[in-house]
Amino acid sequence: MDTIKESGANIEEPASALLIQPVPSGAFALAGAAVALLLVAWLVMYFFTFLPRGPVG
Amino acid sequence: MAVDEISAVQNERRWALAMGGVAAVMLAAIVWAGLGLHMNPPSNIETVDPNTLHVAGEFAENNLGTHVDSAGKITTRIxxxxxxxxxxxxxxxxxxxxxxxxxxxDVIHGLIVVGTNVNTMVVPGFVSQVHTVFDKPGDLLMPCHEFCGLGHGQMVAHVRVVPIADFRPDGDGRVTCDN
Structure with missing residues (x-):
């Protein structure tokens, strides 16, 4: 047990490497799709609803 | 730094760049509309005494509502x-x-005319001013959108947009919902 405690780096290095080894492509795809939808919705509202209503300032 | 860690940092950098791009697209649209189309928020720095505005002057009761002046300018005072x-x-x-x-x-109110870009706050001590063109006739709701007290939910008005042929000012240039 002592050797494991003292050589924490030896345990953590492979464990952390294992965790980040698979690139979270699913998470990126989900987040990307959500943000893309949000941007498209914003642009549609901006160019097809807000701008045609004209200036008020 | 391990190879996998470098890969994770690269992914984070790509994501940050993508988000920066999204923000840049939205900001570019706002700046373009502001500079090119004059699509700016209503801004008018003009003061009025909130204690006496109802007694005399522009916001006295007999001067409220829609008025057409001799030059044909249409002003609605509320x-x-x-x-x-x-x-x-x-x-x-x-x-x-x-x-x-x-x-x-009294307190800060706000208003929005449904289906238009008319949207402003009304702050005691200042005159809020908005210019607009209504492109279709109808009875539009104009609720208060700034919480102003317990009766806030009942604070609603109507903007009646009528075809120009039906817009008939009286002898003083006033048009009300009654005439």
Whole structure:
């Protein structure tokens, strides 16, 4: 047990490497799709609803 | 740094770049519309005494509502107060420039005319001003959108947009929902 405690780096290095080894492509795809939808919705509202209503300032 | 860690940092960098791009696209659209189309928020720095605005002057009761001056300029004056717009119904013509001028004697109110870009706050001590053109006739709701007290939910007015042929000022240049 002592050797494991003292050589924490030896345990953590492979464990952390294992965790980040698979690139979270699913998470990126989900987040990307959500943000893309949000941007498209914003642009549609901006160019097809807000701008045609004209200036008020 | 391990190879996998470098890969994770690269992914984070790509994501940050993508988000920066999204923000840049939105900002570019806002700047372009502001500079090119003059799509700016209503801004008018003009003060009025909230204690006396109802007694005399521009926002006295007999001067409220829609008025057409001798030059043909159409101005609608409204006092926003707890918990009503005065007057509660105003008439404006379709396809003509209308100027809304608003003042509050008590607390901060806000208004939005549904289906238009008319949207402003009314701060005691200041005159809020909005210019707009209504492109179709109809009875539009104009609720208070700034919580102003317990009766806030009942604070609603109407903007009646009528075709220009039906917009008939009286001898003083006034148009009300009654005539």
């Amino acid at each position: 006092v926003t107060t707890q918990f009503a717009f005065v007057p509660e119904c105003v008439v404006v013509p379709q396809d003509m420039q209308v100027t809304f001028r608003l003042a509050s004697p």
